Amino acid sequence: MTNIGSYEERLKDFDWSISEQELGYEPGGRINIGWYCTDWNCQKGLGDKMAFFWEDSQGNEKQYTFDDLRVVTNGIAKYLQELGVQPGERVCLFLDRVPELYLGFLGILKMGAVAQPLFSAFGEESLFQRVQPAETCVIFTQRKHVAKVRKILDKLPKLRHILVVDADPDKLREKEIAFDLEGLPRVEEFEAFPSEAETPSVLHYTSGTTGQPKGAQHVHYSLISQYLTAKWVLDLKPDDIYWCNADPGWVTGTSYGIIGPWVNGITQAVLDSGFNTERWYQFIQKRRITVWYSAPTAIRLLMKEGTEVVRKFDLSSLRHLCSVGEPLNAEAVHWSQEAYGLPFHDTYWQTETGSMVITNFPGMPIKAGSMGKAFPGITATVLDPRTFEPITQNGTVGLIALKPGWPSQFRTYFKQPEVYQSKFKNGWYVCGDRASIDPDGYFWFQGRDDDVINTGGHLVGPFEIESALLEHPAVAESAAIGKPDPVNMEVVKAFVALKPGLEVDDDLELEIMNFIRKRLSSLAMPQEIEFVDKLPKTRSGKIMRRLLRAQEWGEPLGDVSSLEDD
Amino acid sequence: MDDPRQAILDYVRREYLEEDDDREVDVETPLISGGIVDSFSMVSLKRFLEKKYEIQIPDADASPEAFDTVDRIAELVKRFQGV
Numbered sequence: 292m293t294n295i296g297s298y299e300e301r302l303k304d305f306d307w308s309i310s311e312q313e314l315g316y317e318p319g320g321r322i323n324i325g326w327y328c329t330d331w332n333c334q335k336g337l338g339d340k341m342a343f344f345w346e347d348s349q350g351n352e353k354q355y356t357f358d359d360l361r362v363v364t365n366g367i368a369k370y371l372q373e374l375g376v377q378p379g380e381r382v383c384l385f386l387d388r389v390p391e392l393y394l395g396f397l398g399i400l401k402m403g404a405v406a407q408p409l410f411s412a413f414g415e416e417s418l419f420q421r422v423q424p425a426e427t428c429v430i431f432t433q434r435k436h437v438a439k440v441r442k443i444l445d446k447l448p449k450l451r452h453i454l455v456v457d458a459d460p461d462k463l464r465e466k467e468i469a470f471d472l473e474g475l476p477r478v479e480e481f482e483a484f485p486s487e488a489e490t491p492s493v494l495h496y497t498s499g500t501t502g503q504p505k506g507a508q509h510v511h512y513s514l515i516s517q518y519l520t521a522k523w524v525l526d527l528k529p530d531d532i533y534w535c536n537a538d539p540g541w542v543t544g545t546s547y548g549i550i551g552p553w554v555n556g557i558t559q560a561v562l563d564s565g566f567n568t569e570r571w572y573q574f575i576q577k578r579r580i581t582v583w584y585s586a587p588t589a590i591r592l593l594m595k596e597g598t599e600v601v602r603k604f605d606l607s608s609l610r611h612l613c614s615v616g617e618p619l620n621a622e623a624v625h626w627s628q629e630a631y632g633l634p635f636h637d638t639y640w641q642t643e644t645g646s647m648v649i650t651n652f653p654g655m656p657i658k659a660g661s662m663g664k665a666f667p668g669i670t671a672t673v674l675d676p677r678t679f680e681p682i683t684q685n686g687t688v689g690l691i692a693l694k695p696g697w698p699s700q701f702r703t704y705f706k707q708p709e710v711y712q713s714k715f716k717n718g719w720y721v722c723g724d725r726a727s728i729d730p731d732g733y734f735w736f737q738g739r740d741d742d743v744i745n746t747g748g749h750l751v752g753p754f755e756i757e758s759a760l761l762e763h764p765a766v767a768e769s770a771a772i773g774k775p776d777p778v779n780m781e782v783v784k785a786f787v788a789l790k791p792g793l794e795v796d797d798d799l800e801l802e803i804m805n806f807i808r809k810r811l812s813s814l815a816m817p818q819e820i821e822f823v824d825k826l827p828k829t830r831s832g833k834i835m836r837r838l839l840r841a842q843e844w845g846e847p848l849g850d851v852s853s854l855e856d857d
Numbered sequence: 858m859d860d861p862r863q864a865i866l867d868y869v870r871r872e873y874l875e876e877d878d879d880r881e882v883d884v885e886t887p888l889i890s891g892g893i894v895d896s897f898s899m900v901s902l903k904r905f906l907e908k909k910y911e912i913q914i915p916d917a918d919a920s921p922e923a924f925d926t927v928d929r930i931a932e933l934v935k936r937f938q939g940v
Contacts, residue, residue: 782900
């Protein structure tokens with residue numbers, strides 16, 4: 292029996308108060324995510340239960356019970372208080388998937404500050420674009436990444452401390468402090484910050500078509516959605532061992548790599564390692580993983596390795612598989628059925644939604660290639676792109692939109708309320724993706740409705756790449772688009788016009804690729820650069836990215852009347 | 858045929874480690890599974906190899922496993938140099 296039971300029955304009388312009651316939360320009362328993921332489990336008698344198995348690629352291992360989580364996160368919260376961090380201030384986690392990331396996240400929330408996780412593979416420019424506008428006061432990082440913080444330190448006047456979790460005390464520089472999790476006192480008594488429903492909790496930066504990344508601000512009440520979606524969609528049960536592949540630098544890694552499993556009192560396992568097929572299967576076998584939340588890019592990489600390698604391992608513990616990040620193609624669903632005897636269940640949501648909104652539920656017939664159906668309590672539709680009225684005809688493609696008001700909805704873009712307002716049309720939150728709905732209510736993804744590039748399940752803004760390209764001394768003008776890719780759905784392709792007098796040589800393409808990789812991230816690095824004499828522009832001088840994209844995808848060029856003449 | 862290992866190792870250290878990163882990287886250090894080079898960055902490493910050694914490495918051969926250590930990458934280079 293699945294946790295959700297009958298989807299149709301759940302729809303009939305659904306109310307988010309189901310989640311509130313199970314969490315013992317009363318409207319107007321206190322709700323602190325850090326406390327719920329730790330102390331609440333101990334109060335329920337789960338203190339001795341294993342909460343966290345962690346291991347890395349070098350074979351290092353650590354493990355924590357829920358009581359360990361409680362006292363260690365108390366220690367982190369107290370440490371931050373003594374450091375002078377105030378409730379509401381932003382504390383950044385710029386870390387690989389080390390225990391300090393997971394426990395630090397909860398410690399920050401426990402003392403009332405706002406957790407700002409950032410993908411540790413970001414280069415210094417991407418880091419700056421997110422830490423500077425957030426006015427971040429403390430950054431947790433590690434030796435291998437601290438150089439990126441040092442490079443931008445002069446431009447971060449609000450940054451007071453850099454906590455280096457594996458520091459060599461002799462090599463610390465300005466504002467740097469050695470943070471030793473193992474040596475930190477385990478604190479038995481700590482009163483969690485009395486946060487309420489609308490108290491800010493997590494700040495996740497996300498890329499858009501225009502401008503620099505925007506900080507989607509979430510609040511502690513998001514827990515209501517995250518708890519129930521983890522329970523009903525991931526189908527987490529007391530004896531499960533859960534593995535989420537996502538890095539907490541992205542929203543999946545926090546909503547379902549930290550909050551979802553732990554508020555449900557579930558044991559989770561984390562592997563801090565890059566992709567390696569056999570290593571991953573070995574991890575599933577060793578940890579007896581039962582529920583696995585992965586991503587289409589990873590699944591397609593596993594598909595490339597075939598089913599023979601699957602047979603070398605005992606993966607019989609697996610009982611439920613889910614996927615997120617980009618549309619899961621039908622072939623991947625069929626392959627996982629063949630390889631693991633189980634289909635991957637695709638789930639759809641985004642940074643701004645804070646939790647899953649359209650999903651394939653356990654026990655529900657899967658239509659391979661479909662996004663599934665709206666979660667109970669979520670009113671989802673597709674809108675006519677001109678009128679923003681819901682489309683009533685099945686199979687017609689429109690803009691995916693949600694009725695505002697679900698608990699984990701983002702509350703604003705940090706210090707950009709006008710951009711936040713622009714996401715709402717005719718009383719709907721518009722997600723920025725296109726889909727159709729079939730007669731059975733299943734959603735079918737069609738693509739983005741803007742120029743944002745979805746590569747390996749991560750959104751990359753073309754403007755960020757183009758801005759960085761212009762900083763290269765050889766580049767006069769540039770455009771970045773997504774081009775089709777069999778593994779990552781899209782990868783970045785750049786069109787570059789060089790400055791007068793410069794010529795393309797063998798090394799320049801590689802030099803520009805590495806330039807972007809180091810400044811922004813490997814995700815943003817163009818995997819192809821096409822050197823052109825000039826870029827197509829409107830008569831007002833705006834680069835027509837749309838035209839380049841249509842050419843790349845073999846789509847109709849559309850209206851080109853505004854194209855400037857030669 | 859020259860052993861390409863040192864040149865690849867130098868390139869990996871120069872391009873994929875931050876200047877203050879004091880991790881030891883040798884020819885057997887896991888690069889992909891060890892988190893030094895991710896699957897996206899592999900593309901620029903592959904491009905470097907193709908230019909330096911004037912070879913073409915088919916995408917099907919450029920797997921995370923084949924790029925996981927300098928030793929394995931050098932084997933791959935030698936294989937395609939011999940084609």
